[in-house]
Amino acid sequence: MTPIIRxxxxxxxxxxxxxxCGVNLDIMEKSITAIIGQSGTGKSVLFRxxxxxxxxxxxxxxxxxxxxxxxxxxxxxxxxxKFGYSFQNAALFDSMSxxxxxxxxxxxxxxxxxxxxxxxxxxxxxxxxxxxxxxKMHPDELSGGMRKRVGIAxxxxxxxxxxxxxxxxxxxxxxxxxxxxxxxxRVNRELGITCILITHNIPGAFAISDRIAFLDLGEIVAExxxxxxxxxxxxxxREFLVQSFRELDV
Amino acid sequence: MLAxxxxxxxxxxxxxAFVGEVVASGFRKPVRVLRYVExxxxxxxxxxxxxxxxxxxxxxxxxxxxxxxxxPFQAEIGTGAAVAxxxxxxxxxxITTLMLIAKNGSAMAAELGTMKVTEQIDALESMSVxxxxxxxxxxxxxxxxxxxxLTMLSNIVGVLGSYIISTTLYGIDxxxxxxxxxxxxxxxxxxxxxxxxSIMGFMVSTICCWYGxxxxxxxxxxxxxxxxxxxxxxxxxxxxxxxxxxxxMMKIFQ
Numbered sequence: 001m002t003p004i005i006r007x008x009x010x011x012x013x014x015x016x017x018x019x020x021c022g023v024n025l026d027i028m029e030k031s032i033t034a035i036i037g038q039s040g041t042g043k044s045v046l047f048r049x050x051x052x053x054x055x056x057x058x059x060x061x062x063x064x065x066x067x068x069x070x071x072x073x074x075x076x077x078x079x080x081x082k083f084g085y086s087f088q089n090a091a092l093f094d095s096m097s098x099x100x101x102x103x104x105x106x107x108x109x110x111x112x113x114x115x116x117x118x119x120x121x122x123x124x125x126x127x128x129x130x131x132x133x134x135x136k137m138h139p140d141e142l143s144g145g146m147r148k149r150v151g152i153a154x155x156x157x158x159x160x161x162x163x164x165x166x167x168x169x170x171x172x173x174x175x176x177x178x179x180x181x182x183x184x185x186r187v188n189r190e191l192g193i194t195c196i197l198i199t200h201n202i203p204g205a206f207a208i209s210d211r212i213a214f215l216d217l218g219e220i221v222a223e224x225x226x227x228x229x230x231x232x233x234x235x236x237x238r239e240f241l242v243q244s245f246r247e248l249d250v
Numbered sequence: 251m252l253a254x255x256x257x258x259x260x261x262x263x264x265x266x267a268f269v270g271e272v273v274a275s276g277f278r279k280p281v282r283v284l285r286y287v288e289x290x291x292x293x294x295x296x297x298x299x300x301x302x303x304x305x306x307x308x309x310x311x312x313x314x315x316x317x318x319x320x321x322p323f324q325a326e327i328g329t330g331a332a333v334a335x336x337x338x339x340x341x342x343x344x345i346t347t348l349m350l351i352a353k354n355g356s357a358m359a360a361e362l363g364t365m366k367v368t369e370q371i372d373a374l375e376s377m378s379v380x381x382x383x384x385x386x387x388x389x390x391x392x393x394x395x396x397x398x399x400l401t402m403l404s405n406i407v408g409v410l411g412s413y414i415i416s417t418t419l420y421g422i423d424x425x426x427x428x429x430x431x432x433x434x435x436x437x438x439x440x441x442x443x444x445x446x447x448s449i450m451g452f453m454v455s456t457i458c459c460w461y462g463x464x465x466x467x468x469x470x471x472x473x474x475x476x477x478x479x480x481x482x483x484x485x486x487x488x489x490x491x492x493x494x495x496x497x498x499m500m501k502i503f504q
Contacts, residue, residue: 051376053372053375053376077378078378080376080377080378081377081378083376084376085372085373085376087369087372087373087376088369089368089369091368091369091370091372091373092370092373093365093370093373094364094368094370104377105377108377108379109377109378109379158377
């Protein structure tokens with residue numbers, strides 16, 4: 001597999017707080033990569049820096065052969081449409097119905113003007129996430145799991161090459177979390193989209209990911225496939241994994 | 251003290267940078283005509299009843315006061331002219347804008363603030379859709395267009411209210427009242443008020459949207475942002491009106 005994203009020495013500080021302190025990471029094309037680590041170690045900042053939703057202070061983010069960190073803003077906006085972002089709380093537009101939420105990127109990003117074509121694609125996406133017939137509902141009428149799936153459908157409407165999942169299972173019960181993980185796998189296997197997820201659901205991350213990266217204090221301290229990570233000698237990684245799997249055993 | 255001053259200067263600088271971004275976004279594609287129409291309906295059309303009632307009330311109150319002041323000098327025939335000129339130049343733009351701040355300014359700040367804390371603004375950015383161009387620009391354009399329209403409505407119903415009070419309650423001759431009013435009231439009086447209200451629409455919408463997009467810290471932040479937006483825009487339009495009024499008096503009526 002070849003890397004679709006290569007991150008080199010990425011740094012970001014807020015005032016005196018150094019959040020990313022030289023992140024180096026390769027994301028392989030058409031793989032699922034999970035980024036794990038303790039809360040407040042800069043995982044969300046890493047996501048936003050990759051997409052230049054916040055400006056990194058230094059470093060490189062190579063997407064294919066383009067350094068996103070040095071792209072002019074207009075060019076970056078064009079390339080950003082190749083990325084989908086599934087937010088922790090779905091971030092659905094609450095003034096719009098489910099169908100309008102999914103239609104939004106079709107109109108604004110993909111540039112489809114034909115309403116019939118938009119309706120067709122919206123229905124296809126709702127069928128694909130196994131929530132047919134909810135197009136007329138509003139986000140406040142949906143459960144947490146349904147909102148997350150609609151959020152994923154909205155991201156898929158953009159036809160992205162890469163989909164970033166920000167804590168996709170947070171706040172969900174284990175059965176729903178399993179459903180979301182299965183959906184992430186389908187996005188990857190059926191649609192061939194590279195998936196990167198930030199998660200605190202360690203067993204889930206180990207079950208679905210091809211590669212796992214452990215972020216601590218703004219640096220990647222361990223990286224590899226799930227088996228390599230379980231064999232890591234890094235004390236914090238070991239402690240984190242022991243705690244996570246012990247909770248599961250209980 | 252020095253730190254507070256520095257913070258105020260920084261905030262003012264950031265506000266003007268934001269205003270620059272709003273103006274620049276108006277020259278970029280795409281042009282979303284439907285978004286402008288939606289905001290014109292929301293800010294303008296839906297505010298007609300409020301402005302109608304407040305304009306009518308102001309005209310009637312003003313007439314009551316003017317007649318009682320002018321009657322001892324047997325000059326009550328000038329009530330219509332005094333009310334019309336005062337409304338056109340000052341009171342309609344100010345009252346209309348204050349009413350629109352209460353109805354729409356606070357809503358702008360609260361809506362955008364809620365979108366900010368629920369990551370809806372981030373969602374727009376992640377789709378390469380500029381929140382300034384998609385959310386702020388239509389509100390600013392709609393305000394610049396609808397504030398003068400609503401001010402004109404306020405002028406008309408204010409004069410009507412004054413006419414009703416003066417002719418029915420105080421028995422002032424209707425023909426003399428109207429004739430004197432139209433002799434004194436000049437088109438420039440109306441134009442000045444409309445231009446002022448358009449400028450005020452720009453100030454109110456940019457201030458309220460700026461506070462909305464600057465919200466943090468959840469529900470409390472949204473409430474604080476909306477309150478600050480209302481207070482600052484109200485104070486700004488009053489100060490702005492004084493400055494514009496002074497310039498107009500020096501340049502036009504001197």
